[in-house]
Amino acid sequence: CHQEAHQVCLTAFPFLYPLLFSHYSNTMADEKKKEEEKKEEIPKKEGEKKTEKKAPEPPLEAAARRLDRLLGGSNNKDAYSNPSKVVKRWLGTASGAAGKATLEDISAAAEIMLKPEQKGRELCMNLAHVEQVQDMETEEEKKKEKVPNKLSDAAAMEVESWLISLAVRVLWKEKKFTEAFELAGQGIVILLENIEKPQSNNSLFPFLARLYRYRSLVAESLPPNPTMRQDMVHAHGAACLRRDSDSQATLLNLLLRDLLADSQVEQAQKLLENSNFPESASNNQLCRYLYYSGRIQALRLEYTSAFSNLSQCLRKAPSHTALGFRLSAQRLLVVVQLLMGEIPDRHIFMQEEMKAQLKPYMAITQAVRRGDLAVFEQVVSENAARLDEDGTHTLISRLAHVVVKAGLRKLHISYSRISLEDVANRLGLPSAQSAEFVVMKAVRDGVLDATIHHAEGYVQSHDLVDVYATVEPSEAFHRRIAYCLTTHNDAVRGMRYPPDAYKKQLEASRGEKRNDDKTDEEVAQELEEEMDEDEY
16 A cells, blocks of 8 residues: 555656655664664673572572571571471582582581681581682782672571581591591580580580491591490480480490491491380481391391381382392391291292392202201302301301201101101201201201101101191281281371370361460469469
8 A cells, every 4th residue: 555655656756856865764774773772772681681690509508507497597477497307408408509509619618618616617618628729810819709798597507517517428438537536526525515505406416426426437447446336325325315316326226336347246236226216217227226236136136126127127218229228138138038938939039129138048948948957058158258258157057057957848848748858958968866856856846747767767758737737827917917007007196196186176167265365364363272282
């Protein structure tokens, strides 16, 4: 339409053509200039935005600021009422930053966030040897990069303890055991001083337990320290008095580990009997406690209790992490099952993560199932070094009589009458006399139902008895019911409903009123009256 009107105007008024052409060219030039200016302004704005963006905060500082906010720093109104629980959850979320930390990072974080009067600041800053900065950087740029921004009092002691524990962990990984042990001892002293302060709370307990554990792990790589166990015993007693469940559970596990390392099984059993494991301890410490108690009971021939504790330990252990711990528990559980006369399921040895490590134990299980003592001794001798490293060689040496019992059961099922010489040859025993003694013990223990004819030199088997007419089915049902009851009790404890909560709801639905609306003055007056009555 505009083009037709334009042509009509030109035909009717030809003298307007130059004016229209100049106007059109001017408008086109103005639009091009505006577009070019817009294109120039866009990169300028992007550059300004890029310059406005701040450099990313280091991971350790970011994690510490998050803990400061959680514990009520910077006048945070959303602070939680249970600091210890908050710290435990925060330690799980900060594990990524802690795993990649170096001594230089810890030193820089301590210099920026900790206050000068804190003792942990100097300890962390003296660890790292900071490299010299290039000559191109000026002093003003250094000051801009490291602007001190201290934490509030709500999380200052917690971050100090966390940085010390990280430094101990880094030194331990770098195999600087002496420095790590000294730093852990100094950190424990600082933490105990902070705990005694009036403004402290239970948020320092998880860090104290972590430092005790790191110090014990570092001490295993150093010459034996005779005072180490005494210090842990005193620390355990102090933790019980101040109701520190984290340190109490950690120190109890460390004492059990130390006693087992020195082969003091009876002392470890006395410690188990005379101590109580705290119910509010973490799941990791509970798994360690079940593992150590199962190991002690297995060494003391209490195989049923050991099997129960180790099964519960594997059920509660993390499924995707802690592979080394699960391997140790699984090895010990396999050996305990063999000592109980049971054969573990084949799928246990076929797990992808444990297949290579459990290969020697699968060969031992196959030898026990076959009942061939010679093959069993050959497998044990070939894997003796591996078994000593795993700490199961002592228990596996007890399996010889289990192998013999398994072989006797097979012979008892296959033959109604067999000579003692054939028994000795089949089981790999040195003579017929030793075979007679083995058969006598099996008959006495109830493994076989047979009669030994000494003069003729053979064994006569009796008729097989129906298994369902014996006590074995009831014992199997008893074991399964006990397992189900323990699982049910653990589930009930884990739910932790508030006590008598249903009573309040029931009374409210019925319209009943309770005596909870009394003022403090009325309650105090009633208490005084009761005390006066008691005096008279």
